[in-house]
Amino acid sequence: MQRLIRPKVSMATILLVDENPLRASLRQSILERAVPDVVRVSEPAEALCLVESVEFARTLRLVITGNHLTGITGPEFVSELRARMPRVPVLVLMNNEEKQAKENAQPGVSYSYANSPEELRATVDDLLNKTTRQSA
Structure with a gap:
């Protein structure tokens, strides 16, 4: 895990x-302009462990991932x-060939070709x- x-x-x-x-x-640098606290992990298992932490979960506002991960599929x-x-x-970042993933969309999950x-x-x-308005 890398944290600035x-x-x-x-x-x-x-x-x-x-x-x-x-x-x-590169993505971390871009995102830090929107939110100064961007935590970057390379393993899906590490991300799942992090969200189990009450302290970490308290401030978590968004998870960004790709659709292809090692050892586990994006969905x-x-x-x-x-x-x-x-x-x-x-937010699942995808390439143009991954349009089928949107068909299996879950509530609260957004897909982007950004x-x-x-x-x-x-x-x-x-x-x-959107999250801020919903929690207010």
């Missing part, structure tokens, strides 16, 4: 699950995650704003 040490500006955390270190680092991971954290939105930093930031901002 910063003073707490916000009580919101984004959990980024990405096995590719270069892509994960299986999302199901496991939703069983533990049913109220936290999940390819540019601006698209990713806008999608994350929309999800975080």
